[in-house]
Amino acid sequence: MHNELVSHIKKFIPLDSSEVAILESRLSISTIKRKDHVLQEGQICNTMYFVVKGCMRQYIINPKGTEQTLQFGVENWWITDYLSYHNQTPSHFYIQAVETTEVIALEKSVLESLLDEIPKLEKYFRIVAQKAFGAAQMRIKFLFTMSAEERYHHFNNQQPDFVQRVPQYMLASYLDFSAEFMSKIRAGKV
Amino acid sequence: MHNELVSHIKKFIPLDSSEVAILESRLSISTIKRKDHVLQEGQICNTMYFVVKGCMRQYIINPKGTEQTLQFGVENWWITDYLSYHNQTPSHFYIQAVETTEVIALEKSVLESLLDEIPKLEKYFRIVAQKAFGAAQMRIKFLFTMSAEERYHHFNNQQPDFVQRVPQYMLASYLDFSAEFMSKIRAGKV
DNA sequence: TCAAAAACTTGAACTACTTCAAGAAATACA
DNA sequence: TGTATTTCTTGAAGTAGTTCAAGTTTTTGA
Secondary structure (H helix, E strand, C coil): CCHHHHHHHHCCCCCCHHHHHHHHHHHHHEEEEECCEEECCCCEEEEEEEECCCEEEEECCCCCCEEEEEEEEECCCCEEEEHHHHHHCCCCCEEEEEEEEEEEEEHHHHHHHHHHHCHHHHHHHHHHHHHHHHHHHHHHHHHCCCHHHHHHHHHHHHCCCHHCCCCHHHHHHCCCCHHHHHHHHHCCCC | CCCHHHHHHHHHCHHHHHHHHHHHHCEEEEEEEECCCEECCECCCCEEEEEECCCCCEEEEEECCCCCCEECCCCEEEEEHHHHHHCCEEEECHHHCCCEEEEEEEEEEHHHHHHHHHHHHHHHHHHHHHHHHHHHHHHHHHHHHHCCCHHHHHHHHHHHHHHHCCCCHHHHHHCCCHHHHHHHHCCCCC
């Protein structure tokens, strides 16, 4: 029995047993407690996080001092700041555990040596990044074309269980409206 | 002297002369006339476009019938619908030349055989996709935290020449406000 | 188990933007 | 070069959302 990341990789590329062995030897699960951060604004991001169980989020603090969630990462998602990671520049984001979460933290140096040893992994990370970019484009489309109420109902239809899982105010900011307005949408007062 | 895409790839990974030769034999430049489309909503996207010279854009038509630009692609950018491309599902987007544009159109079947022959290219496309995703995250951050006027001035500071290059109404929709409002911002009437 | 902290609700006042309509200016290309 | 087309401007009226403040409910963890 091997770890969840290996299973995820195998959905995209075949791995032989020696490659699995290399991966297993380098990857370990760590637990991030609810509300703990793995990245703070201003830090350089040197790690990619694969969510095994639980939920992480990437957020900012806006000029009014309110948190706004840009991205959630649940089971089988990667979360990181790719811009800070690639350019070695200070991050604009916080990355935090929404609930106590198990992740595989993959440091840049470890990832780079894995990519050298198992070049096939490049394909895996390419596909993951291209799909994530595609999802980001759809997200922008929804933000552009739907009203706040439509965005709420749409999300609620697509991910009914997830809505139960995170605080309302985090989801409101992810959908780009205020927590108060979300409360009114749910009460049917709009 | 070889093509612009080969030069771009060499910024990220080394290529030997036989690899360059393979690439050159498979890649050719085509010209897309101003306002012509390379992808329409509902079509399956089977091609990635690398912009050699000119400007492409990805847009949608919103429920009110207005075009909204999600993405511009200028020199050395890739533009495609990765979600349609990977899942072979109908695209939600239009991709069009803003000005007459030279592109390298890379079809899925050609790209896949290139990736088999030159596996190093996986790294190039991985890095390109990760950077594009990072840029999309920053874009969402700006949309979330800045007022319309701030978004305009910020963009204008970052890309002063680009603002001259595209019709105002396209840029307005990209920045997520109306063309009329942009006109007022520019006139200082807000 | 229970006190403290976090999350949610409500209504009233406000505002950053949109929409509409019509005319003026700029640009493309026959 | 001239004219059709595209793009930009302006003001007035409207609205989808925000903000604030205070109270209520739910959840957390010692």
